[in-house]
Amino acid sequence: MIDYLIFGTIIGLLFHGIHRKVIARIQGRPGPPIWQEILHTLKFSFKQTWIPKTASQTLFVWVVLVAIGIWSAALIVLVTEGSILLLFGIYMLHKIVEHGMGLSSGSPYGKFGAIRSVMSAASELPLFATVGAIYLFTGSLLLTDILAWQSAHGPLLIFAFPAAVALYVVILSKMHYSPFAIIESKEIVSGNMTEHFGVWRAGLEVAFALKTYVLLFAFVLLFLGPLPLWLVLAVMLLLLLSLSFICAFCPMLSPYDTVTMQSLTMGIVAVYIVIVGVILA
Amino acid sequence: MFELPVTTIEGPEIFVIEFGDIVNYFTVYTAALFTFALLFTILVIISRPERQVDIAFGGDAFYTKDVTPAQMKFQRFMALACGLATLGAMMSGDVFNFTLFTSMVGITNIGIVAAYKYKHVLNAAFQYGIVAMIATVPLFGSAAIILATTGTLSMWELFGSTIAVPLIAKIFLVLGVMGEGMAPFYVAKAEITRAPGAPYVLMIHVSSLLLFLRVVEIVISM
Amino acid sequence: MKRENAFLIMIVAGAVCLAAGADWRTGFFAPWLAEILLIAAFPVFVLFLGLWWNASEGEEDIPFLGY
Numbered sequence: 168m169i170d171y172l173i174f175g176t177i178i179g180l181l182f183h184g185i186h187r188k189v190i191a192r193i194q195g196r197p198g199p200p201i202w203q204e205i206l207h208t209l210k211f212s213f214k215q216t217w218i219p220k221t222a223s224q225t226l227f228v229w230v231v232l233v234a235i236g237i238w239s240a241a242l243i244v245l246v247t248e249g250s251i252l253l254l255f256g257i258y259m260l261h262k263i264v265e266h267g268m269g270l271s272s273g274s275p276y277g278k279f280g281a282i283r284s285v286m287s288a289a290s291e292l293p294l295f296a297t298v299g300a301i302y303l304f305t306g307s308l309l310l311t312d313i314l315a316w317q318s319a320h321g322p323l324l325i326f327a328f329p330a331a332v333a334l335y336v337v338i339l340s341k342m343h344y345s346p347f348a349i350i351e352s353k354e355i356v357s358g359n360m361t362e363h364f365g366v367w368r369a370g371l372e373v374a375f376a377l378k379t380y381v382l383l384f385a386f387v388l389l390f391l392g393p394l395p396l397w398l399v400l401a402v403m404l405l406l407l408l409s410l411s412f413i414c415a416f417c418p419m420l421s422p423y424d425t426v427t428m429q430s431l432t433m434g435i436v437a438v439y440i441v442i443v444g445v446i447l448a
Numbered sequence: 449m450f451e452l453p454v455t456t457i458e459g460p461e462i463f464v465i466e467f468g469d470i471v472n473y474f475t476v477y478t479a480a481l482f483t484f485a486l487l488f489t490i491l492v493i494i495s496r497p498e499r500q501v502d503i504a505f506g507g508d509a510f511y512t513k514d515v516t517p518a519q520m521k522f523q524r525f526m527a528l529a530c531g532l533a534t535l536g537a538m539m540s541g542d543v544f545n546f547t548l549f550t551s552m553v554g555i556t557n558i559g560i561v562a563a564y565k566y567k568h569v570l571n572a573a574f575q576y577g578i579v580a581m582i583a584t585v586p587l588f589g590s591a592a593i594i595l596a597t598t599g600t601l602s603m604w605e606l607f608g609s610t611i612a613v614p615l616i617a618k619i620f621l622v623l624g625v626m627g628e629g630m631a632p633f634y635v636a637k638a639e640i641t642r643a644p645g646a647p648y649v650l651m652i653h654v655s656s657l658l659l660f661l662r663v664v665e666i667v668i669s670m
Numbered sequence: 671m672k673r674e675n676a677f678l679i680m681i682v683a684g685a686v687c688l689a690a691g692a693d694w695r696t697g698f699f700a701p702w703l704a705e706i707l708l709i710a711a712f713p714v715f716v717l718f719l720g721l722w723w724n725a726s727e728g729e730e731d732i733p734f735l736g737y
Binding site (some may be wrong): 168169170172211212213214215217218228233234235236239243247341350365366367369370373 | 687688690691694695701704705706708709712713714716717719720721723724
């Protein structure tokens with residue numbers, strides 16, 4: 168199990184590196200090597216570390232532990248094929264981590280990041296719609312049953328395409344440099360991560376790497392069904408490349424536009440659920 | 449003796465606590481939520497508030513806000529009460545108890561916000577209070593409708609396939625929980641982060657998100 | 671944090687992680703116990719690995735602070 172976590176962390180960091188590289192190539196820059204984020208994490212963990220004097224010290228440190236903990240739990244849910252409602256829950260809890268991370272430092276930049284994180288609560292709603300749509304088809308939220316259903320009927324990507332789009336928007340919202348990444352946008356330095364430096368940042372990088380890995384992995388499992396590991400990784404990479412293209416071409420949206428876009432996605436999927444679940448049922 | 453009718457939504461049931469005909473329970477899902485709520489309640493107890501730094505944009509001026517012990521005491525109490533109410537809502541096996549805990553979360557949330565003596569924050573607390581009060585109508589209304597149509601409020605009965613809970617009751621339940629703190633009714637939430645006291649303010653967010661996660665589980669299972 | 675303390679905590683957390691991983695593979699104890707231990711110990715391991723790395727040994731040069 169620990170091997171899954173370490174594998175997930177390294178692949179996630181590598182994916183972050185590839186993400187940066189692809190964005191840079193599209194924008195005509197050479198970009199960093201793809202293992203840059205792994206080096207980054209190591210570098211941060213070697214740096215001198217302390218807790219800012221203005222911070223709420225306990226919360227400041229614990230939020231990092233919680234961040235790694237919840238995404239480890241999410242990976243375990245996927246590996247043991249547990250309930251995707253739990254996965255949805257963990258994704259929501261990540262919002263609390265983001266919020267706490269920004270607020271605990273006392274820094275105004277962290278605070279603005281935290282406020283933006285509260286405002287963009289709409290980014291969780293498409294995931295809820297995805298869970299609802301999957302339940303309509305498979306009649307179960309356990310990953311085991313969803314995989315079995317897909318083995319019998321074919322990938323959910325075909326049957327529940329709008330739900331897949333909603334999950335895609337959810338993953339896009341959480342990528343670095345994405346048009347929806349308002350909580351870490353550069354006009355507020357690094358947003359809610361501004362004051363977490365040194366080891367704390369290294370811990371957060373590990374958590375975010377796990378997050379990227381889990382979200383992409385969940386997309387493949389939920390919408391393409393059981394595949395061999397190499398194929399899963401290849402599809403995850405393809406998904407990542409498509410996300411990188413969007414991130415490279417789209418400027419960062421303003422906070423309210425972000426909320427509007429995400430709510431619209433949610434609305435479209437809600438209409439789809441009503442059509443499939445109520446009218447066609 | 450007690451077996452959860454559906455295990456395909458939130459995983460198998462782990463543990464049951466009986467209080468007469470009110471039976472609280474843990475599944476993998478609610479146990480995870482409970483642990484998270486417990487963790488943050490403990491954090492509220494052991495952590496001290498941060499000293500928030502405010503800057504004047506375009507200049508070098510900045511000042512830090514301090515939290516007085518009296519204000520901190522009240523806030524910590526309210527945050528703790530909020531944590532306990534959340535814990536109750538996570539393990540409740542009865543719709544009425546769930547709605548009670550939800551409304552208690554709403555009340556304590558107003559308490560946390562109203563502890564600050566800043567004009568904007570107090571304004572926000574006032575509006576928050578109005579929304580939370582209005583939201584109790586659909587919240588308890590849904591419990592009333594469920595009782596009137598099905599004759600029971602126990603989730604052990606309601607989760608079974610024999611009882612059909614009317615759609616309007618489910619919608620009311622979700623609306624009520626949203627009104628107690630969730631988006632898009634959080635008129636106050638962005639405003640409250642002007643105030644210092646991160647561990648306590650965070651509790652507002654923890655409680656409302658966890659409540660939402662729980663209500664999703666209840667509504668899908670019913 | 672003292673270098674020795676960070677090292678000790680890192681080793682303990684790492685050992686718990688390894689034990690939980692082994693337990694999950696062999697099924698010696700209940701799998702849920704392994705999962706909970708892993709979720710609790712892995713973050714501690716990651717943070718204290720970093721804290722151990724960057725804890726001072728007390729022999730460093732005084733950094734150049736600028737003009």
